[in-house]
Amino acid sequence: MNYTASPGAIAIFVCFVISVLFISFYFARKSKSATDYYAAGGSIHWSVNGIAFAGDYLSAASFLGICGLIATFGFDGFLYAIGYLAGWMVALFIVAEPMKRLGKYTFTDALDSKFNSKGIKLMGAISTLLVSMFYLIPQMVGAGTLVTPLLGLPHEAGVIMVGIIVIAIVATAGMASTTYVQFFKGALLITFSLILTFLVLSRGLSTSPDKTDVPYHNLIALKVSSISDTSVKLDDPSYQVMSLIKTKTKSFVKLSKDNVESFWTLNAPKNILEETETITKLADGSMLYNGEPKSSNKFFQVGSISSIDGQKGTANTPVTTGSLNPLTYIAKISNSTIIRWDHAVIKDGGNQVSVYFQNPTSGRDILSPGLDFKVDPAKGATSVDRFNFVSLMLALFLGTASLPHVLIRYYTVPSPSAARKSTLVAITAMAVFYVLTLYMGLGAMTGGVLDLTNVNMAAPLMAKAVGIAIFAMISAIAFSTVLGTVSGLIVAASGAIAHDLMDKFFNMKLTDKKKVYAGKVTAIVVGCIAMVLGILFKNMNVASLVGWAFAVAAAANFPSIVMILFWKKTTATGVICSIVVGLVASCVIILFSQDTYSSVYNLVGVKAPFAFSNPALVGVPLSFIVLIIVSLFTQKSSDLKAVSGVAS
Amino acid sequence: MSHGPATQWKENKTLDKKKARLGVVMFVIYTVIYAGFILINVFDNPVMRISVGDLNVAIVYGFGLIILALVLAIIYNQICTNAEKLTEVSGKR
Numbered sequence: 001m002n003y004t005a006s007p008g009a010i011a012i013f014v015c016f017v018i019s020v021l022f023i024s025f026y027f028a029r030k031s032k033s034a035t036d037y038y039a040a041g042g043s044i045h046w047s048v049n050g051i052a053f054a055g056d057y058l059s060a061a062s063f064l065g066i067c068g069l070i071a072t073f074g075f076d077g078f079l080y081a082i083g084y085l086a087g088w089m090v091a092l093f094i095v096a097e098p099m100k101r102l103g104k105y106t107f108t109d110a111l112d113s114k115f116n117s118k119g120i121k122l123m124g125a126i127s128t129l130l131v132s133m134f135y136l137i138p139q140m141v142g143a144g145t146l147v148t149p150l151l152g153l154p155h156e157a158g159v160i161m162v163g164i165i166v167i168a169i170v171a172t173a174g175m176a177s178t179t180y181v182q183f184f185k186g187a188l189l190i191t192f193s194l195i196l197t198f199l200v201l202s203r204g205l206s207t208s209p210d211k212t213d214v215p216y217h218n219l220i221a222l223k224v225s226s227i228s229d230t231s232v233k234l235d236d237p238s239y240q241v242m243s244l245i246k247t248k249t250k251s252f253v254k255l256s257k258d259n260v261e262s263f264w265t266l267n268a269p270k271n272i273l274e275e276t277e278t279i280t281k282l283a284d285g286s287m288l289y290n291g292e293p294k295s296s297n298k299f300f301q302v303g304s305i306s307s308i309d310g311q312k313g314t315a316n317t318p319v320t321t322g323s324l325n326p327l328t329y330i331a332k333i334s335n336s337t338i339i340r341w342d343h344a345v346i347k348d349g350g351n352q353v354s355v356y357f358q359n360p361t362s363g364r365d366i367l368s369p370g371l372d373f374k375v376d377p378a379k380g381a382t383s384v385d386r387f388n389f390v391s392l393m394l395a396l397f398l399g400t401a402s403l404p405h406v407l408i409r410y411y412t413v414p415s416p417s418a419a420r421k422s423t424l425v426a427i428t429a430m431a432v433f434y435v436l437t438l439y440m441g442l443g444a445m446t447g448g449v450l451d452l453t454n455v456n457m458a459a460p461l462m463a464k465a466v467g468i469a470i471f472a473m474i475s476a477i478a479f480s481t482v483l484g485t486v487s488g489l490i491v492a493a494s495g496a497i498a499h500d501l502m503d504k505f506f507n508m509k510l511t512d513k514k515k516v517y518a519g520k521v522t523a524i525v526v527g528c529i530a531m532v533l534g535i536l537f538k539n540m541n542v543a544s545l546v547g548w549a550f551a552v553a554a555a556a557n558f559p560s561i562v563m564i565l566f567w568k569k570t571t572a573t574g575v576i577c578s579i580v581v582g583l584v585a586s587c588v589i590i591l592f593s594q595d596t597y598s599s600v601y602n603l604v605g606v607k608a609p610f611a612f613s614n615p616a617l618v619g620v621p622l623s624f625i626v627l628i629i630v631s632l633f634t635q636k637s638s639d640l641k642a643v644s645g646v647a648s
Numbered sequence: 649m650s651h652g653p654a655t656q657w658k659e660n661k662t663l664d665k666k667k668a669r670l671g672v673v674m675f676v677i678y679t680v681i682y683a684g685f686i687l688i689n690v691f692d693n694p695v696m697r698i699s700v701g702d703l704n705v706a707i708v709y710g711f712g713l714i715i716l717a718l719v720l721a722i723i724y725n726q727i728c729t730n731a732e733k734l735t736e737v738s739g740k741r
Contacts, residue, residue: 042653075706082685082710085717089678092721093671097664104653331702368697368706369689376693386690393686397679415657416664417732424725431718435711565668 001451002297005152008472013151016184016480017165023180027173034515037174038105038495039411044179046418050425052179053409055186057084057400057426058433059485060142060456061546063189064478066434067462068455070441071303072340074366076373077441081434083393087400088430090558092423095401097416098565105411106495107404108504111560117572118505123579125500127556128404130583132493133533134549135405136486140534142456143482149457150475156535162479163531166486170494170523174516178487179412185484188477190429193436196459196474199466200443204321205332207305207313209448211465216448217300218315219339219358222264222273232266234273245346252276252346252355260291263346265357276357277302277341277452283350301461303450306360307337326439333442336363340371340445341452356452366445384611392547395616399550402557405485405492486530494523544599547614548590555619556582559627567631574631582623589615663735667728674724681716685709 035041044052062084069077103110108124140159147158169177203209209216223235231244232253242254242261251266253273261280264273277299280288289299305319306312309332313319321332342359345352365371373389374381400406410419444450444458449465451457460478464471498518503510510518537545556579563570563578590596595613597603688695688709696706 075710078710082713085714086678086682089675089682089717089720093675093678093724097667097671101653101664327702330707334702334704364697364704367704369693375690378693390686390690393682397682411653417657417728420725420728424721427717427721431714435714566672 001299001301001453002294003149003152005150006468006472006475008468009150009475012472012476013479016476019184020165020177020181020480020483021168023184024169024172024177027176027180030173030176032513032516034105034499034512034519036176037516037519038408038491038499040174040176040179042412042414044412046413046422047425048179048183049409049413049418049422051186051429052182052412053186053406053422053426054190054429054433055182055184055484056409056488057406057485058186058189058430058481059139059546060146060478060481061138062433062437063193063481064142064146064456064459065546066437067441067444067459068457069372070438071444071450071458072455073372074361074442074445075369076371078438079369079373079393080396081437083396084400085427085430085434086397088423088427090398091401091406092420092427094565095407095561096410096419096423099407099410099561100413100416100419102564103411105408105499106492107407107557108496108500110407111564111575112504114564115572115575117576119576120572120579121500121505123576123583125496125505127553127579127583128496128500129493130587131402131404131549131553131556132489132496134545134552135403136489136493136530137533137537138545139482139486139489140530141537143479143486144534144538145454145456146479146482149454150460150479155538158479159531159534162482162486163527163534166483166490166530167524167527169483169487170490170527171520174494174519174523175408175412175491178491179409181487182484185477185480186429188473189481190433190436192470192473192477193433193440196463196466196470197436197439197443199470200439200447200462201326201329202323203443203447203466204324205305205308205329205336205446206318206320207308208315208318209304209446209465211448212467213464213471214301216304217302219304220275224266224271224273227266227268227271232273243348245348247344247346250344250357252344252357254348262291263353263355265355274358276355278356279354279453280348281352281354299453301449301451302339302341302356303445304339304448305336305446306339308332309335329439329442330367332363333446334363334367336446337361338363338366338446340366341450343452366442387612387617388614391551391612391614391617394620395547395551395554395614398554398558398616398620402553402561403549404496404553404557405488408492408495409488490523490526490530493526494519497522497526544595544613548586551590551614551616551619552583552586554616555586555623558620559623563624563627563631567628569631569635570627571631571634573634574627577630578623578627581626582619585622586615586619589618660735663731666731670724670727674720678716678720682713685713 066080099110102113111124112120143162144155144158147153224232225235226233239255239257245252253264255262263276263278292298308319311319337360340359340361341356344355374385375389413419440459444462449461460474463474502508559578560575589610592609593613594608594611597608698705700708
């Protein structure tokens with residue numbers, strides 16, 4: 001699909017950036033001390049902090065990724081929303097108040113508060129940096145991916161633009177400016193998601209949806225008069241049959257009309273050819289979209305309903321529901337048949353053809369688990385599939401409260417009770433948002449708006465079909481989601497280097513002024529590294545990287561946090577070993593998993609040491625066990641240290 | 649060492665322990681229900697497709713987890729805030 005930049009989106013985005021930079025320079029004048037820089041002076045009101053939590057946490061993965069997954073796989077995309085929100089229960093009930101009580105500026109501060117251990121300072125900082133990098137790369141890549149369709153600039157330009165703006169935000173006023181940028185972004189994101197959902201419900205469902213941007217493409221079917229093993233005959237003489245290509249599960253027919261070649265799926269039971277979309281890579285490396293160059297704009301948007309309540313619609317007599325409420329919308333989807341799209345790659349002479357073909361799916365299947373995650377053995381799920389699913393849900397549940405860039409937000413409020421209240425505000429905002437993603441995703445799935453080459457664009461394209469003004473706002477907000485999250489990540493990474501390593505581990509005895517200076521310089525360096533990584537990892541599967549960040553955080557950080565709070569026998573050595581084992585186990589499993597072998601190293605057909613891909617179900621228990629065993633074996637030395645500490 | 653908090657507030661260790669205990673209870677309640685959702689998906693997936701009015705178990709359970717999160721969070725915060733106010737009042741007497 002070709003995208004043209006929306007002048008409205010550019011204008012709104014420029015206004016947002018100017019506002020954000022104004023906020024940063026305003027707070028820069030007030031941010032003098034280390035407390036101001038790393039913790040916004042500890043003076044942020046809990047209501048502001050709560051929305052800032054939402055602005056920090058609801059990254060492009062939440063807004064664009066989840067809506068895109070729901071638009072493609074229905075309920076399985078919503079599972080991510082459920083998992084992401086469930087993680088905040090851990091944050092509220094277990095972590096919020098103690099984290100505020102124990103630490104000063106960073107997650108490592110809280111871990112080390114009872115021990116004063118160099119090992120904890122070092123490992124806490126390394127864990128923070130590793131998790132932050134795993135999280136930072138997909139955000140920067142996402143910035144580049146978004147900027148092309150939304151602002152009409154190349155990938156690298158998006159990465160550099162985000163990098164420079166975020167460096168300006170963090171290097172000027174650190175946590176203070178970051179807090180208000182995240183607050184601003186969080187408030188806008190939730191407000192406009194509410195508006196978009198209201199518009200989706202007001203439009204209702206239709207087999208031929210109204211779109212304000214480009215007309216809805218009604219799918220064509222060609223009648224077949226006869227089928228043989230090697231060819232078909234069509235009723236329509238304007239098409240010339242070129243060849244019949246069979247795969248394991250499908251038969252495709254290549255046709256030519258007016259010198260344009262197209263591929264169609266043979267539906268033998270109904271004696272029709274169904275329209276597909278194709279991207280053909282020619283032998284000379286050039287690409288054709290539906291048989292023509294990209295500039296011809298023939299690659300159409302998809303996502304439609306073929307029948308509602310058993311009634312089939314046609315181009316001339318569509319079936320519509322009128323406006324619906326949240327419950328009747330789901331009920332109507334459940335009683336509909338929706339045209340989803342599957343993908344196959346076929347060879348046509350010297351050309352490679354990616355074929356996107358129709359897969360009519362009942363609404364009941366879309367609103368049930370199983371279209372993406374294989375968990376039902378009756379439908380071919382293996383024990384590895386089920387292991388991966390449970391491991392992912394565990395990573396989301398335990399990982400949220402272990403993400404350093406989330407935890408440091410607790411230091412910006414004045415007291416533990418304010419930390420708790422801000423978490424409640426965050427949960428409320430995010431609960432509302434995650435419910436809205438279901439409607440935005442289903443609206444995109446059925447609204448004829450999906451770009452098969454970029455599922456992350458489901459929500460902005462849904463907005464575009466509804467109205468150009470809301471598209472401009474949603475586009476600018478989508479881009480801004482990256483700014484808010486990346487700012488938080490850079491503050492966390494900057495704190496790990498300047499505060500945990502330089503000031504605490506290397507004991508550089510920095511004055512307050514020098515601590516702020518060190519924080520600003522490291523923010524610039526980390527920001528530059530993030531820009532380079534965002535360009536280098538351009539073609540990486542970024543959804544995996546976010547999942548890995550959660551899994552590594554859950555294994556490396558969660559056991560230490562919980563055991564320090566609830567088990568008096570926890571020792572410094574136990575914490576250090578737990579973090580090391582959690583980090584190493586998670587990274588080894590990820591690097592040597594079947595998924596990484598196939599999709600990252602391109603070692604197709606090579607058996608990897610680990611069949612499963614998500615390490616949480618192994619890493620978390622292992623990290624807990626190591627902490628307990630090592631702590632029990634190092635009790636005497638910590639007793640001795642406690643006694644000698646009292647004696648001196 | 650200077651890991652300690654950057655801001656000051658009135659500490660009450662007895663109250664902190666009570667809040668922590670309540671937090672653990674709430675956490676266990678939610679975890680059991682969340683674990684139930686995952687285990688039903690994995691071990692008895694067809695249950696998720698059973699109709700519940702115009703919806704199904706998957707949608708009702710999924711929405712239920714989100715609503716439950718909000719309800720438990722509000723209850724927890726209310727109990728803690730009331731306890732803090734009571735402690736403040738009895739501290740002033």
